[in-house]
Amino acid sequence: MLRVTKTVTLRTLSRTQNPGLLQDLTASCVTVADESAVLIRKIFKNGDLGVIDKGGLKNFQTEGDRAVQRLILKTLKTKYPQVTIIGEEDGDDGEAGDEKVFDALAPEVMDKKFPEDLQNVAPERICIWVDPLDGTMEFIDRMLHHVTILIGIAVDGKAISGVVNQPFFGFDDESKKPDQWGRSIWGVVGLGSFGPFEQKPLPKDKKIICTTRSHASHDVNACIEAMKPDEILRQGGAGNKVLRVIEGDAHAYVFASPGTKKWDTCAPEAVLVAMGGALTDMHGNVMAYDKNAKVPNSGGVLATISPDTQKWYLEHVPQTVRDNPQLQP
Numbered sequence: 377m378l379r380v381t382k383t384v385t386l387r388t389l390s391r392t393q394n395p396g397l398l399q400d401l402t403a404s405c406v407t408v409a410d411e412s413a414v415l416i417r418k419i420f421k422n423g424d425l426g427v428i429d430k431g432g433l434k435n436f437q438t439e440g441d442r443a444v445q446r447l448i449l450k451t452l453k454t455k456y457p458q459v460t461i462i463g464e465e466d467g468d469d470g471e472a473g474d475e476k477v478f479d480a481l482a483p484e485v486m487d488k489k490f491p492e493d494l495q496n497v498a499p500e501r502i503c504i505w506v507d508p509l510d511g512t513m514e515f516i517d518r519m520l521h522h523v524t525i526l527i528g529i530a531v532d533g534k535a536i537s538g539v540v541n542q543p544f545f546g547f548d549d550e551s552k553k554p555d556q557w558g559r560s561i562w563g564v565v566g567l568g569s570f571g572p573f574e575q576k577p578l579p580k581d582k583k584i585i586c587t588t589r590s591h592a593s594h595d596v597n598a599c600i601e602a603m604k605p606d607e608i609l610r611q612g613g614a615g616n617k618v619l620r621v622i623e624g625d626a627h628a629y630v631f632a633s634p635g636t637k638k639w640d641t642c643a644p645e646a647v648l649v650a651m652g653g654a655l656t657d658m659h660g661n662v663m664a665y666d667k668n669a670k671v672p673n674s675g676g677v678l679a680t681i682s683p684d685t686q687k688w689y690l691e692h693v694p695q696t697v698r699d700n701p702q703l704q705p
């Protein structure tokens with residue numbers, strides 16, 4: 377994990393005050409996510425993924441994770457030095473290398489009118505959580521649709537704005553050339569979620585639960601079985617699983633494990649909540665994303681498309697899971 381915090385004097389702050397900071401940041405994040413997608417596709421095409429085992433349960437890192445984090449941090453830290461940025465990969469802060477700074481602000485973000493309460497947000501209130509490559513295990517296993525790039529922006533510790541970029545979206549469509557692969561979905565709480573996605577209606581006659589493909593455990597499976605799903609969708613990546621909920625492929629993302637971290641959930645939560653959904657731990661607590669927040673999502677992850685659905689799943693969390701000392705906030 378890499379934390380980058382800079383302190384500034386009050387004089388510097390007033391001189392550089394930017395009423396549209398959150399909008400600029402969101403637009404920059406969409407730009408760097410798109411540039412990151414180009415880079416991931418290039419690394420995949422080159423073939424040498426440079427896999428490193430970080431230790432623990434299937435906890436790998438590839439050149440994709442490292443290079444993308446350097447790209448994202450170089451631009452965001454150069455353009456927004458007063459904002460705290462926390463990235464998954466240690467050491468890859470873009471400071472030593474010759475990464476480019478991407479100045480462009482995504483026009484689709486700049487075209488929108490952000491809500492009043494998101495104007496004039498001081499940089500000290502913001503913390504950005506970066507997961508340069510979510511679904512690393514699936515990237516290594518060539519399950520490319522599961523891979524996402526996640527950049528989440530928290531304000532006062534709440535997930536408010538986020539980009540979920542799926543760099544290999546469409547790769548299995550033979551009519552598409554590699555430079556036509558990929559999509560960026562972004563959302564801002566109070567404004568909405570945008571991008572090329574379709575919110576299909578969820579099936580009413582059956583219950584589909586989406587969960588981990590590569591980090592399952594006895595507790596993870598026992599919790600799902602207690603909810604009596606008709607179907608279990610085992611997929612990689614927290615970003616991808618939230619997309620399954622958003623696109624109507626699953627009623628819920630259920631993960632009764634402390635394995636994910638704040639960079640896994642900040643961006644997807646912002647996009648999901650911006651369209652009326654909910655993401656909490658398995659006890660119903662909202663996640664805290666301020667710069668001093670605990671990094672692991674130690675109470676697990678539960679995400680659904682509406683507060684009512686969230687309530688149903690929370691009520692069906694088995695008591696053994698609620699009482700599990702390994703799964704407390």
Ligand SMILES: Nc1ncnc2c1ncn2[C@@H]1O[C@H](COP(=O)(O)O)[C@@H](OP(=O)(O)O)[C@H]1O
Pocket residue numbers: 432433434435464507509510511512513587588589590591592611612613614633634635636637640
């Ligand atoms: N037991 C565990 N140990 C380490 N990381 C875990 C984990 N369980 C989940 N994660 C991380 O949470 C994210 C989603 O996991 P999953 O795909 O299994 O649902 C992945 O992020 P990364 O791919 O960014 O590392 C994965 O590494």
Ligand SMILES: [Mg+2]
Pocket residue numbers: 435436437464512
């Ligand atoms: Mg990882």
Ligand SMILES: [Mg+2]
Pocket residue numbers: 507509510511613614639640
């Ligand atoms: Mg991740």
Ligand SMILES: [Mg+2]
Pocket residue numbers: 441464507508509510511512
């Ligand atoms: Mg990652």
